[in-house]
Each structure stands twice: as structure tokens, then as C-alpha cells.
Amino acid sequence: MPDESELEAAIERLLAPERFSEAERIVAKAAPQLQKVLAAALAEGGWFGEPHENETLKAATTPDPEARVAAVRALLAEEARMGMMVGVAVGWALKEELGSINGTMTGEPGGES
Numbered sequence: 001m002p003d004e005s006e007l008e009a010a011i012e013r014l015l016a017p018e019r020f021s022e023a024e025r026i027v028a029k030a031a032p033q034l035q036k037v038l039a040a041a042l043a044e045g046g047w048f049g050e051p052h053e054n055e056t057l058k059a060a061t062t063p064d065p066e067a068r069v070a071a072v073r074a075l076l077a078e079e080a081r082m083g084m085m086v087g088v089a090v091g092w093a094l095k096e097e098l099g100s101i102n103g104t105m106t107g108e109p110g111g112e113s
Contacts, residue, residue: 037090041086045086047086058071059071
């Protein structure tokens, strides 16, 4: 597991504009399968169960139009955050799986440490 300074340095490297071109190509190709994994992880975590349905109904039926729009925006923002966080976890786990298949450590760019 990387320490905090290693994590910060890795995040800085991710800011390079060209950094994601290869990853975007790979993810686009695997998107249907990854979507299934993400949906399963979100469901397993309970993110879109009955509590979510209740919050959706509450936001959609708020009587005041301005409050309704604010509630829907908040719900969408929370869904985006959850999807992003679970998506990152899925990506991290996928990288670990690929590293174990290749017999390498996955902590460094390029695969090997």
C-alpha cells in the first residue's frame, strides 16, 4: 500500500493531459463488462436499494419547485460521487487482478515495482 506522499505524487502524475489516452481506449473497449461490475458493486454496497428509492421519491415529489430542483441536484451529485468512488475501487481491484495474473506488483506505472 502506498504511503501518503507516494499517493500524492501519483495523483500529480495523473494530471498530465496525455496520461489517460491509453486507459481511455482500454476502458472504452471493456465498458460493457465494467458496467456490470460497477452495478454489482453498487448493489452489493446497498447504494441503490430501498433507501435510495425513498430519497429519489422524496426529491421528485418535493412540493416547492426550487427545493425540488435542489433536492434532485443533491441526489444526482451524491450518485455521481458514489459511482466515482466505487468505480475507482473497481478499477483498483482490476489493476490488482491484472497484476496477479501477470505475476507483478501493480504499485508503479508500467506494472512492475
